[in-house]
Amino acid sequence: MRVLQAELTWWQGSLARDLLLGVTADGRFEALEALRPDDTLQRLPGQLLLPGLVNAHSHAFQRVLRGRTEYAATGPGQDDFWSWRELMYRAAERLEPDTLHTVSRQAFVEMARAGITSVGEFHYVHHDPEGRPYADRLELSRAVIEAAREVGLRIHLLRVAYARSGFEVAQNPRQRRFIDPRPEDVLADVTALQGAYAGDPLVQVGLAPHSVRAVPREWLATFAQAQASLSAVHMHVSEQPAEIDACLRETGLRPVELLAELGLLTPRFTAVHGIHLSKAEVQLLGEAKANVCACPTTEANLGDGVIPADQLLAAGAEVCLGSDSQARIDLLEEARRLEEHLRLIRQQRAVLDAGGGKVEGLAARLLHAATAAGSRALGEDVGATGVPADGFTVDLHHPSLRGFNEASLLPTVIFGAPREAIREVWVAGRRIVEQGRHPIEVQAADAFDAVVNRLFG
């Protein structure tokens, strides 16, 4: 058996020194008492081994927007989420299967280099630029999944359902590639994709009703019926006040109230964002033990607001993290900003501390959000099936981490480590990043440059 031995390992909620971690044939980690004669040992001196980061909400193709939307598109003081969305649609309009693959692969390489081992890809571009299904209806989904496979990431493709532009909103022609006529078409695609990748343990397929604005009540009811066969259901929820007003006008209910009434709130449901929530909605998400996915760098970039993660956790919900728009790809930054954004608006510190002055409480909770909580949101029942051999290491000699002791190490990593401190990354026991580099990173980036220059100038 291959055995990893880092100087320090975060294992079952605490730090262990010189822990022997065997990699099983089915790609899981197993703590060992001692080496056995046939074991091959890989020592990782000067490194801290952490569980792989789970990026529970990604739109990989939005990587092409980085740096291209940071101006007032609609005039000074008028730019917001909705004007950004029009810029984003311009990018979505031009991608074809090959270019979507190239662009997604670049985002996935950057994820791997950031210690991300698993991605929930909220995938909503399905049809050709005229809105007609491709000959193979699944072609764009496959392009994204194959990009993740090439990089070596675990992927949970969340096939998006999109019915309309919104309640009492004229159809936006820029959304035609997202839209299907019937919810049954969406479910059939999910089933077909599940079948196509049934043999790959690194690929799962779930469902993502886009949002209450894009998916009407009747569609949601159909999906609620189908949810027993789905590994995960993700949905954008309450990212912007305007969508809540529209939902109230259409249904008389706030978005989370509507989802609760339809029976969609379960531990396999993930509300992405969940910013503008009433107290009652926080309670509903908590009582259902649902997941809420925070995407702090995107929520800051888009001016969405701050997720009340403290209230959600107190109510019983799980909170996980996503890189969303790829403005940056750094899940440790998402973790620290989950807490830091709350500090800004609450004007307190240690908001998400588990309480009681336990030094490692807060950092461990943020690491949990960046790892196990994400796995749960992606339908991976970590406890039941053993610990996947997904992990990454941090260079303990990096200048930014110096001066730590064992109590302060995890907080130093979560609050202070830049991307460059990340050294090695494994997915299902296979090393995909070595000394900070992914083997295809240059090739992937050159191809990405060529596509972006051709399509967007």
Place this chain on the structure above:
Amino acid sequence: MRVLQAELTWWQGSLARDLLLGVTADGRFEALEALRPDDTLQRLPGQLLLPGLVNAHSHAFQRVLRGRTEYAATGPGQDDFWSWRELMYRAAERLEPDTLHTVSRQAFVEMARAGITSVGEFHYVHHDPEGRPYADRLELSRAVIEAAREVGLRIHLLRVAYARSGFEVAQNPRQRRFIDPRPEDVLADVTALQGAYAGDPLVQVGLAPHSVRAVPREWLATFAQAQASLSAVHMHVSEQPAEIDACLRETGLRPVELLAELGLLTPRFTAVHGIHLSKAEVQLLGEAKANVCACPTTEANLGDGVIPADQLLAAGAEVCLGSDSQARIDLLEEARRLEEHLRLIRQQRAVLDAGGGKVEGLAARLLHAATAAGSRALGEDVGATGVPADGFTVDLHHPSLRGFNEASLLPTVIFGAPREAIREVWVAGRRIVEQGRHPIEVQAADAFDAVVNRLFG
């Protein structure tokens, strides 16, 4: 003459390709039309050369706190700026000249690696642990200045004046190392330090009345008299609501109103933080063309709140940036978060855009905050004396930057570049970081580890 030629250079507000930048004998950059026979050319292919980042507000020694204050020290839901401050005082109590030097040097090495070429060090630990002046009154100031010299940074030491614990507040014994009996002692130290470093163009010395809580009106009046001889006056202003209430009780004025009445608001005055400002205070700072130094990562870490930089800029103030508590040391992150924190609370995008849809407006404004605005706050009159040969390069082939065009490059760097994309750093024409590494980084970090372990376990 030594000549640098990067693939792209940000020069006088726009991008230039293959610009020839001569380094003059007195350490300034000069754009050249063509190479001359005796010039030695250093090409920087695949790199973007940017002006050096100016860290206008630093407490270098607080680097020892990184990762050590991220828990609820005073119980769940009770932790805030003031409880953090007690933890910080515990660190300040234990440093002696040699250990302060070692700790400061580590922070300065991390700054250099982050592209920072100039630091405003707000230095407030002056006396021995019993509160008695050292035999050489300037010993701790010298320790900090020498650390910056060793690293090669430009430093503006802002010698802090500290009179008391606060208005109607019992003396806190943890502050005894900061306190002087008379304002004249402080001014004498400033003059002595100016004299001691008069021969080093990389060292300046200014004054920093700590805050309205620590410095009473009479001291401030004395400093206002002396300000013509000072290169810069910095002060913590309105970081926390409690200090505003106390100032109103003591003087009947809000902090900025008090400073205006005393004549302290000038273009050489910098209000550090400036978060909880009335509209009238924003106007006062603007009319005086004063500087406001935002420290977004620290303001998030400490739960301070968000600086109204949009209102301050509109009123005529300059806004610069600082790493403050060293929770992280990444001035590009400070720049992007200046804008992003505003987006979170205003729920808009492109808040600080210069307006009019000019693509590079916002990023150029944030770069200005991270460079020229900081120089101005540190009393460096860049326009009058030429452009210092302070700069850093970014690797254009870094995965995080790929896909840029010339319009999107600066926004991509400001909003998307991690620290590791920074390659070379020059101060006054001397290269202090080469291929991302500082020559003394290992030695400095080992010494830092030893000090931190000995003093703080």
